[in-house]
Amino acid sequence: MSFFEAALYLEKGHLFEGKGFGSEISKGGEAVFNTGMSGYQEIYTDPSYLNQIVVMGSSQIGNTGINRQDLESSSLLLSGVVVREYCPVPSNWRSVQTLSDYLAMAKVPAIGEVDTREITQILRDEGAQRAVIFPTKGLKASEFKVQAEQLLKSVPLMEGLDLVSKVSCKEPYLFSEEGWKQNAGTIVVYDFGVKWNILRHFGKRGFKVQVVPFNMPAEEVMKYSPKAILLSNGPGDPATVPNSVGQIQKLIGKVPMLAICMGHQLLARAVGAQTYKLKFGHHGINHPVKDLSNNKIIITSQNHGFAVRAETLPGKEVQLNHINLNDGTVEGFCSESLKFYSVQFHPESAPGPSDASYIFEHFIRGFIQ
């Protein structure tokens, strides 16, 4: 492969020139940083990154290529990839393709040889912002900014942007992998941009995993006679999915519910709490979360730009049960009477530590069985 001249521009005026790989096209999105030191394949295939340009803090990316197993969805939905150094020749026994080829196939631009630490600091200090990656061939250096500003015009703001409808499945489908028994009842998954590893957690425990579009009416969901409903993760602002909040409200208390990330924010809104945009979000696999029920700490995988406002959670019936130890934000709540369990972090990890995977067990034992 060969690199090409490319640049990254952040809307508050920061320009970085580097070496392009992946697809040689221009693309914009919201720039967010991720501090995880492993798992770029899972991150890039996570639908929650729709419309986002992911800046990797970890400085060597591409080392293990792309394999057939560690996919979190069937496609690459993010807008761009930013790395310090890209490795064009991967080394791993499962690797079947290079990252660059994989990105090129999915029309995702990428840029390397830029100081991702400096970009992370900008995003940390100024907040997440729109950005664009573009090839600079044929452009004079003095034209870079003009070109970038032009491209940015077509990049929508994240707040208020409906992304869920773009990533959710259009038709209901059954998700299954080899060897699953499907004899423990049905789990209906509201697909706001679900990661496959969430589905695998239920599937391998014997449940029939029925994935449905984000906008399926509650009545139709009930026709599946679900043992439980899963509100999945997904991209963007929870305020843009109001219809789903209404459906969730209809289902609360009727069927046990597990909510993750976007699902967690929607459930919060359904019980009357508010959500807000974090300055630069949580994107990494080392976030300490305290489970207030037993004071144990788990290291979690996280990827969200919005959060639930703690003081707006309804008091009596809903208990705040997880908090982030870095910044004290809400990481989870639950309700015995209303039969739901909700977490901001990703108990399915992929990428990240499996410390939180007990949440699935806990939910199944406490709410389904």
Add this chain to the structure above:
Amino acid sequence: MPKRTDIKKILLIGSGPIVIGQACEFDYSGTQACKALKEEGYEVVLVNSNPATIMTDPEFAHRTYIEPLTVDYLADVIAKERPQAILPTMGGQTALNLAMALSEKGILKKYQVELIGAKERAIKLAESRESFKEVLTQVGVDFPKSGLAKNLEQGVQVVERIGFPVVIRASFTLGGTGAAFAYNIEEFRIECAKGLEASPVSEVLIEESVLGWKEYELEVVRDSKDNVVIVCSIENFDPMGVHTGDSITVAPAQTLTDQEYQQMRDASLRIIRAVGVDTGGSNIQFAVDPKTGRQVAIEMNPRVSRSSALASKATGFPIARIATKLAIGYTLDEIPNDITKKTPSCFEPSIDYVVTKIPRFAFEKFPNSDPKLSPAMKSVGEAMAIGRTFKESLQKAMRSLENKWWGFNPISERRKLRSGTSWVEGVRQYIQTPKADRLIWLAQAFREGLSLDEIHVITHIDPWFLRNIEEIVTEEKRISHWAGRLNDVPFEELRHWKRMGFSDNGIAYFLKSSAEQVRAKREQLHLKPVYKMVDTCSAEFISTTPYYYSAYEKKGDDLPSQSKAKKVVILGGGPNRIGQGIEFDYCCVQASFAIREEGYESIMVNCNPETVSTDYDISNKLYFEPLFLEDILHIIDKEKPEGIVVHFGGQTPLNLSRKLAKLNLPIMGTSAEAIEIAEDRDKFRALCYKLEIKQPESVTVNDPDRALEAAEQLGFPLLVRPSFVLGGRGMEIIYNSRDFQKWLLKGTEISEESPLLIDRFLNNATEVDVDAICDGDDVEIVGMMEQIQEAGVHSGDSACSLPPMTLSTEIQKELERQTRVIALELKVKGLINIQFAIEKGEIFVLEVNPRASRTVPFASKAKGIPYAKIAMKVMMGKKLKDLKVQEKPMDLVYVKESVFPFQRFTGTDVILGPEMRSTGEVMGVGKTFGEAFGKSTIAAGFPLPKSGKAFLSVKDDDKEVAKNIAVQLSKLGFELCGTRGTAEALSQANIKISTVNKVNEGRPHVVDHIKNGEIQLVINTSALGVHEVGAAFELRRATLMRNLCYFTTIASAKAGVQAISEMKKINSGTHCLQDR
């Protein structure tokens, strides 16, 4: 959970002398532990036999005992101090083994002492390989097939079950002593026998070989509430088969997918929980089959380790400090992250750079030893570097090693290869075996056109690493394209090369230019590095801890200057090696403290991850950078310090001083000129002449053809020494013309630039080391140390006594006077070390070092005065009379004894000589010299026998003295035996002695007697520094392997016998430093 209040007093066990496999990383962990415990209000009792450590400075613990690390002495300390708990996880395998022994002997129970950090059960589970495997089975973690054997027969049964190749590991050893590979039954029998001998419990583990697999380590920390975090993942560049201490290692892991990494992480969590390390750090090693991804656990250390020190430096997460706080009851969420100050320690550090560690070896000191790297550790030190990418950090680490590498120096020397093979074939063969310098040969292989696949097949090194080296070699060609045209090189190109980690010297090599010119060109282009922070979190949070590394990026992480204080830069000692180790780190740390006390800002530069000096809270700022001129100049350019300190880090910074002085940079204290006078033979000779101080007659030769003539004129025996050496490298005593001619043939360079110095050798002289501080007007004697071995044995290898045991007051006064005049004449400002020899009552000066010496920490401990600190203050302009050094009378005797790595270098003779070979030291404290010396031998691991049979075999010169020794030994109840010559000589003096055969005189011979345990003491002298093969060699190796007390010089034998006698009469027990 808050800290425990039922405990008030905690005993901390150190790791003892620096040995291969246990170096100053345990001073780092112990010092952190002391600080952490003190901070929490506990009373800290510390026992360590190593006086060169920072932790044994009186201000670190409340009660400090520099005493032998044995059950008896520890029991004595416990009885006296009555601590409620012991923290055994900070002092390496030594402390862990001792804690177990104290438990087994019932001492913990008797005095109601509790182990904190790791309990007996956990230590047992992790340390016994058999039970560890049971744990792994229980928690479903895969491991190599294996079996235990208590004898050779059992071993053969096991290997029949597993199949070849196998690895053989001795149980309960440190640093992989006794681990080896066997490919066939013949090899197996040999290695199995060796392993059984090396194991203190005579047990070996025989394992399925995972040779060539990828190797990883995870650093795990757990608290009392079962919260577990992984601090760091480390990937070995060298695949399985090379001890991790001898491997190049990289953090974070580079070639694992998340799925594979999490599998390893999950396994680690299950293991630490099952083993039951309640609180603290552990290190777990894994091997991964590169073809299938199969993961197996290899071993676990339930304590802090060399790797945890590396992980702490690599991530900014201070494992030892945190582990200590966890041991006293805190949980991870209750301890703030020291670096960010805002987030808790309950997280997993994320790093946005690459860390590379390269070990440093000392094979040149151990001729005839096998230079092949194996599962038994052989390296003596390491350098670490931080870079934005692997290529950058690797090349920075290479120039941190100080072995003349500026990066991947091309190799032209072909003499290492077997004749008859082509160069390419030679290179191919060379890289097959892991050796100390294989790294640069890998690049050479690429230069010679070998393909990546081919090199991978030969070496099993992961293609990812090889690919990076290949990229560097490819880039060399692009640099060469500009050869001779430095001025035309565009900014972008130069920047690209710097970003890949090329040093100016490397670029200059390929451009056919000079490092100075490349530097000038960069200055003209304003191309210089910025400094990024080690912040534990990949910039997610703002950090305020000034722990820096350089990077060729546009923006640095500069903090606004904390104060307007003037700055002082301290250049550290770099990687440990023989002759330059922990003593110098001790001095650098003390200097930093002194600078801070004086209200200046101290800035530390060092690249050794094991040290205390590279702890981020020792100095105001820490630059983890190579001690390479280019990198130092960048820091000086950025910081613009008031002064630069080169005198505390040993030879490394001292060698840089001239270059720094040439650039008019402000060297503090003694001038570079004075350093040069001391090191330049001719200038120094002139100085001695002027001061009327005697030197052994000497001659400087710069023409090889004139060497013999000059030598004969001077007369034998004589001492040869190449110029500017460290630790006596290349120094030898030569007894006659024939040997001198032989020596010349070895090809030591003799030229104008590199003259050969020949001194008359002072036979049977007493050597004295004097350390002093001079402020330009006054001189304060730091210590006068009389060496126990005669002159000719390197001062770093000789045992020595403070105060001197035989010198008359008159001689002592004269030594002091000479020290004063030399120091004043050289205008020394700071420390000076002078080596004297006394031959028949006459004083000769051998060597002057106007810098901190190896003995400064020992003298400071013995006299209870922080001399390094005082010296630093003097260098900053204070006067000795204002510092009011109060010497107390010395009512105890302090003996330093050296510790050697001979057991690891089979094929090496243990005879001492002018070339230093010891790795560490211990101190013995007693009422008399004899008691102190006796204790020092116990601390050094070769305790003097109280009774039994002594074997004597001495050279002719020594026979007179040997008679006295023999008489005394008889009086002490020893039975005597000796070789024919010695026995005859002694019999004539009416001493009862039996004759035993030498090895070549038929059986049973002396080695048989030694192996049968019939001999308890060996006195075997021969010419100093002459390494023998054959009978004498075999005798000394056998002695060594049986851990027998032995003396190879007559002077030390004399001291030893005196010690045996006095130890019978006097036992003053243990002495606390703070009671003085």
